[in-house]
Amino acid sequence: MGLFSSGFSGRRRPDTPGLPPGQYLTESFPVLSAGPTPRVTHEEWQFTIETEDGLQHRWSWDELMALPIADVTTDIHCVTSWSKFGTGWRGVSLDTLFDGIETSAGFTMAYSYGGYTTNVPLADLMGGKAWVAFEFDGKPLEPEHGGPARLLVPHLYFWKSAKWVRGIRMMENDEPGFWEQNGYHMYGDPWREQRYW
Amino acid sequence: MTWAPGRITEAWTETPGTRSLVIDIPHWPGHIAGQHVDVRLTAEDGYTAVRSYSIASSSTSKRLEITVDKLADGEVSPYLVDVAEVGDMVEIRGPAGGWFIWRQHAGARAGDGENMRPVQLIGGGSGIVPLMSMIRSHGDAHSAAPFRLLYSVRTPERALFRDELVRRAAEDAPLEVTWNFSRATPAGWPTPPERLDREHVMASVFAPAERAAVYVCGSTPFVETVANWLVDAGYDAADIKTERFGGVVPA
Numbered sequence: 001m002g003l004f005s006s007g008f009s010g011r012r013r014p015d016t017p018g019l020p021p022g023q024y025l026t027e028s029f030p031v032l033s034a035g036p037t038p039r040v041t042h043e044e045w046q047f048t049i050e051t052e053d054g055l056q057h058r059w060s061w062d063e064l065m066a067l068p069i070a071d072v073t074t075d076i077h078c079v080t081s082w083s084k085f086g087t088g089w090r091g092v093s094l095d096t097l098f099d100g101i102e103t104s105a106g107f108t109m110a111y112s113y114g115g116y117t118t119n120v121p122l123a124d125l126m127g128g129k130a131w132v133a134f135e136f137d138g139k140p141l142e143p144e145h146g147g148p149a150r151l152l153v154p155h156l157y158f159w160k161s162a163k164w165v166r167g168i169r170m171m172e173n174d175e176p177g178f179w180e181q182n183g184y185h186m187y188g189d190p191w192r193e194q195r196y197w
Numbered sequence: 198m199t200w201a202p203g204r205i206t207e208a209w210t211e212t213p214g215t216r217s218l219v220i221d222i223p224h225w226p227g228h229i230a231g232q233h234v235d236v237r238l239t240a241e242d243g244y245t246a247v248r249s250y251s252i253a254s255s256s257t258s259k260r261l262e263i264t265v266d267k268l269a270d271g272e273v274s275p276y277l278v279d280v281a282e283v284g285d286m287v288e289i290r291g292p293a294g295g296w297f298i299w300r301q302h303a304g305a306r307a308g309d310g311e312n313m314r315p316v317q318l319i320g321g322g323s324g325i326v327p328l329m330s331m332i333r334s335h336g337d338a339h340s341a342a343p344f345r346l347l348y349s350v351r352t353p354e355r356a357l358f359r360d361e362l363v364r365r366a367a368e369d370a371p372l373e374v375t376w377n378f379s380r381a382t383p384a385g386w387p388t389p390p391e392r393l394d395r396e397h398v399m400a401s402v403f404a405p406a407e408r409a410a411v412y413v414c415g416s417t418p419f420v421e422t423v424a425n426w427l428v429d430a431g432y433d434a435a436d437i438k439t440e441r442f443g444g445v446v447p448a
């Protein structure tokens with residue numbers, strides 16, 4: 001429990017179950033990214049999963065669209081303290097993409113157009129917990145929010161949901177991605193407030 | 198990183214609707230120019246609200262100073278600007294952020310050689326705050342690295358740190374400051390007010406070939422727009438660091 005700030009009453013929403021500690025609810029969709037927004041066309045877009053033995057599995061945009069597509073409604077939590085409830089997405093489950101891929105590595109590095117990277121344990125991408133998402137709120141995902149496609153791993157802080165995702169590389173050991181090298185937590189569980197080191 | 202109790206020891210109005218606060222924290226480690234802190238407020242019943250604020254002070258000082266712009270319908274900023282008083286407590290987590298930063302030294306430590314890379318700062322409104330920390334740090338450390346600031350504000354009355362920027366631009370030889378007034382200009386200003394546009398940005402900034410380290414900060418729409426112009430003009434995206442304060446992305 002915090003220290004009392006005299007004269008602060010806040011704009012409380014009565015009883016917000018589902019809100020992790022230190023988060024506030026927003027209706028808007030703020031943007032956190034480290035640099036300019038990359039612009040990637042569907043024609044040039046590709047998604048690659050690279051295993052520890054160097055094998056590459058690759059999908060074009062059309063190949064991705066031909067896979068089973070999931071509708072996902074989920075809460076999202078950004079490390080800069082906003083949360084948004086009940087956001088609607090469409091995308092392909094990572095279970096589908098990993099189907100038939102042989103790997104014994106336990107960690108992954110997601111990488112993006114524009115050079116962004118973020119590390120996620122493989123277990124957090126499996127079991128209906130992660131998607132390559134290309135629609136938000138019924139519309140194609142806008143570039144500012146990671147379009148054409150972003151990773152969606154909503155049970156972790158949102159910087160783990162790499163925008164402009166281009167691929168996933170399997171790793172034997174957990175290594176820090178971009179924000180993780182710049183002070184953010186290796187895992188990023190909002191319920192345990194794993195924001196910074 | 199944990200929460201530390203901070204006492205507001207000084208507070209003053211910068212411009213109507215903005216206020217600077219000095220917060221004293223036991224064992225404050227100092228900061229790198231460009232970093233921010235999280236500020237947590239707690240109501241009597243335990244309800245809390247957290248927001249990020251850039252550190253405004255020079256990294257050569259051990260002072261934690263923030264400058265807050267009031268969003269009229271906001272939850273935290275009106276409290277910090279209008280309600281909090283000297284002597285009040287807030288909680289602070291930080292300093293945070295290892296990306297949107299400028300260091301005087303080319304490496305992470307003092308003595309790593311001087312960082313002489315040209316620096317282009319572009320700020321909109323309260324987005325000047327972390328850039329001001331860089332300018333203050335650059336000046337106070339007598340850095341010789343070429344520094345340019347392009348600062349876009351609506352009116353002269355709303356320009357943060359205006360007198361200090363004018364003074365520093367005069368005293369700190371490697372610093373050049375260019376202004377864009379979008380709604381009203383100071384008396385006798387050579388050009389009429391106009392929205393910041395691509396031409397003005399390109400005319401004011403280092404040429405892409407100079408490979409300046411570029412820092413763009415302001416509301417999300419401001420940052421998106423300016424960063425896109427820079428990339429269109431041939432800037433390498435890898436040279437541009439951005440900090441988005443919030444607000445809605447333009448359609």
Ligand SMILES: Cc1cc2nc3c(=O)[nH]c(=O)nc-3n(C[C@H](O)[C@H](O)[C@H](O)COP(=O)(O)OP(=O)(O)OC[C@H]3O[C@@H](n4cnc5c(N)ncnc54)[C@H](O)[C@@H]3O)c2cc1C
Nearest residue numbers: 028248249250251264265266271272273274326442443444
């Ligand atoms: C890394 C970082 C550094 C920051 N540094 C500073 C700083 O130095 N000085 C400063 O004044 N602010 C800074 N901000 C913004 C600050 O964290 C708050 O978002 C801001 O003060 C609004 O909070 P609030 O509680 O008053 O408004 P809220 O209750 O959060 O929001 C009120 C309404 O305003 C909208 N909104 C939120 N932020 C903005 C914005 N920037 N522009 C337009 N609309 C907005 C919201 O979507 C909402 O509709 C920074 C933000 C980040 C992420």
